[in-house]
Amino acid sequence: MLASLWKVCLLLSLTTATFASKLDLLTATVKDLQGLLADGSVTSVELVKAYFDAIEKNNRKGFELRAVIETAPTALKLAEELDKERKEGKSRGPYHGIPILIKDNIATAPELGMNNTAGNFAVLANGLPIKSSFIGTKMTKAGLIIIGKANLSEFANFKGDITNGWSARGNQTQSAYVKGGFLAGGDPCGSSAGSGVGVSAGFAPVALGSETDGSIICPSNRAALYGIKPTVGLTSRSGVIPISATQDTVGPMAKSTWDAAAILSVIAGVDPEDPATSETGKYATDYTKYTHDASFKGLRIGVPRAIFYNATIGGFPEEIVTAANAAVKKLAELGATIVDPVTIPRAVDILTSNNETIVLETEIKVGLAEYLSKYTNTTVGGIATLGDIITYDDRYALSEFRVYAERNNENPTEECCQQLLVASYATSPDSEAYKSALKADTLIGASLPETLDKYNLDVMVLPSEGYTTTLPAVYRSPIGTVPLGYLKSTGQPYGLSFIGRRYSEDVLIRCMAAWEANSPPRKVPPQLASNPPALVYN
Ligand SMILES: *[C@@H]1O[C@H](CO)[C@@H](O)[C@H](O)[C@H]1NC(C)=O
Ligand SMILES: *[C@@H]1O[C@H](CO)[C@@H](O)[C@H](O)[C@H]1NC(C)=O
Ligand SMILES: *[C@@H]1O[C@H](CO)[C@@H](O)[C@H](O)[C@H]1NC(C)=O
Ligand SMILES: *[C@@H]1O[C@H](CO)[C@@H](O)[C@H](O)[C@H]1NC(C)=O
Ligand SMILES: *[C@@H]1O[C@H](CO)[C@@H](O)[C@H](O)[C@H]1NC(C)=O
Ligand SMILES: CC(=O)N[C@H]1CO[C@H](CO)[C@@H](O)[C@@H]1O
Numbered sequence: 001m002l003a004s005l006w007k008v009c010l011l012l013s014l015t016t017a018t019f020a021s022k023l024d025l026l027t028a029t030v031k032d033l034q035g036l037l038a039d040g041s042v043t044s045v046e047l048v049k050a051y052f053d054a055i056e057k058n059n060r061k062g063f064e065l066r067a068v069i070e071t072a073p074t075a076l077k078l079a080e081e082l083d084k085e086r087k088e089g090k091s092r093g094p095y096h097g098i099p100i101l102i103k104d105n106i107a108t109a110p111e112l113g114m115n116n117t118a119g120n121f122a123v124l125a126n127g128l129p130i131k132s133s134f135i136g137t138k139m140t141k142a143g144l145i146i147i148g149k150a151n152l153s154e155f156a157n158f159k160g161d162i163t164n165g166w167s168a169r170g171n172q173t174q175s176a177y178v179k180g181g182f183l184a185g186g187d188p189c190g191s192s193a194g195s196g197v198g199v200s201a202g203f204a205p206v207a208l209g210s211e212t213d214g215s216i217i218c219p220s221n222r223a224a225l226y227g228i229k230p231t232v233g234l235t236s237r238s239g240v241i242p243i244s245a246t247q248d249t250v251g252p253m254a255k256s257t258w259d260a261a262a263i264l265s266v267i268a269g270v271d272p273e274d275p276a277t278s279e280t281g282k283y284a285t286d287y288t289k290y291t292h293d294a295s296f297k298g299l300r301i302g303v304p305r306a307i308f309y310n311a312t313i314g315g316f317p318e319e320i321v322t323a324a325n326a327a328v329k330k331l332a333e334l335g336a337t338i339v340d341p342v343t344i345p346r347a348v349d350i351l352t353s354n355n356e357t358i359v360l361e362t363e364i365k366v367g368l369a370e371y372l373s374k375y376t377n378t379t380v381g382g383i384a385t386l387g388d389i390i391t392y393d394d395r396y397a398l399s400e401f402r403v404y405a406e407r408n409n410e411n412p413t414e415e416c417c418q419q420l421l422v423a424s425y426a427t428s429p430d431s432e433a434y435k436s437a438l439k440a441d442t443l444i445g446a447s448l449p450e451t452l453d454k455y456n457l458d459v460m461v462l463p464s465e466g467y468t469t470t471l472p473a474v475y476r477s478p479i480g481t482v483p484l485g486y487l488k489s490t491g492q493p494y495g496l497s498f499i500g501r502r503y504s505e506d507v508l509i510r511c512m513a514a515w516e517a518n519s520p521p522r523k524v525p526p527q528l529a530s531n532p533p534a535l536v537y538n
Contacts, residue, residue, distance in 0.1 A: 025054055025202030025533040026524040030098055030259040033205055037086070037097050042537050044079035044086075044097035044145060051099050051147055054202045054533030063527065064181065067198035069104045069170040071148040073113040078145050085143075092143030095266060100139065101204035103195050104149035104170070105156060105241035106250065107133040107375050112146065116375070118241040119154040119167020121399055122392035125381025126372065133239025133375075134271040135208075135250060142266045150194030150207055156215055157191040158243045158364055160419035165193030165219075168400045175222060176201040176525035178490045185490045189218035195253050196223035200525055202533040206254045206263055212243045212360065213473035217481045220253045221464035221495030224483040224522040226260045226512055227253045229469070231502045232476035234280050235264075236271030239375050242367030244360045245276070246438070247473050255522065257294075257482070257512040261287035264505065283503045290506050294513035297335035301498075301511075302342035302451065302460040303328055307351065307467055314466025320494050323485040324463045327496050331461065334518055339455045346447040350470045353444065358437035361420065362427040390421050445475030449501055458507050464495035472499050480508035482515045483522045491526060 023036065036042045052071060059068050072078075082097040102108075107116040107129035117123040132140070139146060151170030154162055165173030165188045173193040177200070178186030188197050192209025196219030199207045209216040211229040220227025228251045235250045242248055252263035268284035271277045303309070309325075311318045332338045350356075365386045378384040383392060393400040401417050427434065448471045452460070462468050464481045472479050477500065484496040498511040524532070 020536050020538055023535040023537065025050060025535065026528060027255065028202070028205055029256045030095070030205050030254070030262055031256065033098050034094065042535060043083045044099075045076060045083055046535060046537065047097070047099055048075050048079045048145060048147055050533065050535035051204055055148065057533065058201060058528070059203065063176065064174065065176055065197050065201055066151055066171050066173045067194040067201060067203055068101065069119065069149045069151050069167070069194065070114060072146055074111070075099070075145055075147045082143055082145065092141065095262065096143035097145065098143070099145045099147045099204055100263070101148050101150050101195060101198045101207040102146055103152055103192050103207070103209050105152065105210060106136060106208060107131070107239040108136045108146055109140070114146070114149055116149070116241065117169055118156060119152050119169045120389065120393070121168055121396060122381070122383050122389040123241065123372075123376070124169065125392065126376035126378060126383050127380045129239070129375045130377050131239070131375060134236040134273065135267040136239060138267055138269065144266065147204060150192070150198050152192060152194055153190035155421070156210060156212060156241070156243050158360060158420050160417045160421060162417050164188060164190035165197070170194065173197050175492060176528060177223070177486075177492050179527055185492065187222070189222045191215040192219045192253065196220055196225060199223065199225055199253055199255060201528060206252060206259050208250055208263070208267070209253050210240060210248060210250045211469070211473075212247045213356065214469035216251050216253060217464055217469050217479050217497060220481050222493055223253075224493035224495070225253050225255065225481070226257045226483070226516065227251065227481045228260050228264055228505065228508070229472065229479040230264060230268065230505060231478045233274075233276035233278070234284065234478075234503065234505065235267045236269070236274040236277050238271050238273045241371050242364060244363040245367055246359055246363060247476065257509060257516050258288055258291045260512070261291055261509050283505070287505060287509055290509040291513035294510045294517065295335060296331055296511070296514050299336045299458045299507070299511070300456055301331055301336045301338055302455050302457040303338060303340035304344050304347065304451070304460050304462060305341040306343060307347055308462040313351070314463070316463070316465040316494070317487060319488060320463050320465055320485070323494070324496060327484060328461065330518070334514065339457060342451055342455050342457070342460065344447050344451045344471065346444050347471060349444050350467055353440065355437040355440040355444075356470070356474060358433055359441055361424040362429055362431070362434040365424045365427055366429055386421060386425055390418060390425060393418050393421075441474040445471060448472065448475045448477060448499070452501060459498045459500040459504070459511055462497055462499070464497040468497050468499070475502070477502045478505050478508055480512045482512050483519070486523060493523070
């Protein structure tokens, strides 16, 4: 799509006019950049500089979006190298020289100079990661330029009583869409808050988030993005600061379906060190092919009304249900066979079950110790276990809890905001509680494929807010979210989700692309639009 490019004529003198073009970073997609890099209109160095300028303008200053925790000190040098390679006719592939922002829980190679901390000072104390995550290496091999680390709800929202998008290191991420930011209703959702806000604010063309339950889908939905939460195991978690080995997955947050599919294609693949990826060789592919000529014709789409279309239960405004109902009608008009309603037998259990929390509390304790020992130098900061993190947070309560605590008129020197970590400390993977919780979750999760089979459905469709992400979280299956509308009160975006069987990314991407092809362009944040971050080139 060329919506992001417009020609402006800069009159230099009365006799000579030169034509310059302007790339609007609020709308520029990976595909746009790919074209501009390929025909020599822009260089990667120019792109990295332009994104750094955009971050400089509105991350800590300007609108204070706080979507980025740190930028990559080596990104410009890498961009230079990639520009040189391109000139010499060497290409690392279709995404050679494209910038990307990644969540601050994905480790990058030490030579890239970026910390990886999940927003936490204790993890920072161990210094730079000592090796790259599996997907970090894949991105670099593909020629992507990781320009920075995105803010997040600390520990991917498994710290305790903190707000969406808040971390001790990164402070409060705020939606770019809502005037007045977080306190005016601009909750960016989480935990991949900085990834979502960053892409919507033109800090990067595309970002990676991670999801245990909702952390890609919810912030994508609040930033009018196309987001994919992949099947657990499609993308490796090695070198990603974990919550749960059972549920964690890493995926793209983008301005178009094609961009999301492209970045998913880069990071999907078998990693011998992550057993969850063992079946992935059968599925990982170039997912952009499913965006071509995508249509809803011939697809059977179910509408799980109970719980998921209920604004009271989901805790979201009624206008989202109205918009989702209109979307269902539109899907029928576009050729889908709609089955409405469908009943997911055990869905109601997710409203009361505490099983998922038990699983996550148990697995984060094991996973953090493994991450710290394999990917950080524990002798540098002495942080080797969850216990070390809790002790460190308490000792440095002023920085670990302050901003959040002050907002709530709590005493920041008292234990206030790491209840989940503290509860996790008491768990054991050998406990009966853990084993039976895992079993119960497997049973609840199985109701998703059972329902798809019973009604002979390809996918189900539902609003992205509310309890949408929990069944796919425990069933470990994918979700794709697309922009649906904007709240009348604040302008905050909201989305529509498609859910399917494990490894059904092909069908979900087809649905996302068909939706996109039949929808108006996504809106950019109005407060940024009058003076958008841009790159002028000849
Ligand atoms: C990583 O953290 C260290 C310690 O706080 C800091 O000095 C350094 O600037 C950080 N790196 C980046 C790229 O921000
Ligand atoms: C964090 O953000 C708040 C506003 O939300 C600001 O008042 C405070 O100074 C910030 N703290 C730091 C350490 O940047
Ligand atoms: C939504 O759920 C509430 C609470 O369970 C219930 O009272 C209400 O009837 C439901 N609304 C619809 C439209 O089903
Ligand atoms: C776990 O799930 C089972 C089956 O849904 C339920 O009976 C049980 O109460 C749940 N346990 C907890 C602790 O929520
Ligand atoms: C870890 O840090 C210690 C102390 O700074 C240093 O001696 C050692 O070489 C480091 N190990 C690795 C694997 O980087
Ligand atoms: C790149 C950037 O602006 N990083 C900032 C993120 O937020 C923390 C806390 O406010 C700042 O210290 C960083 O400079």
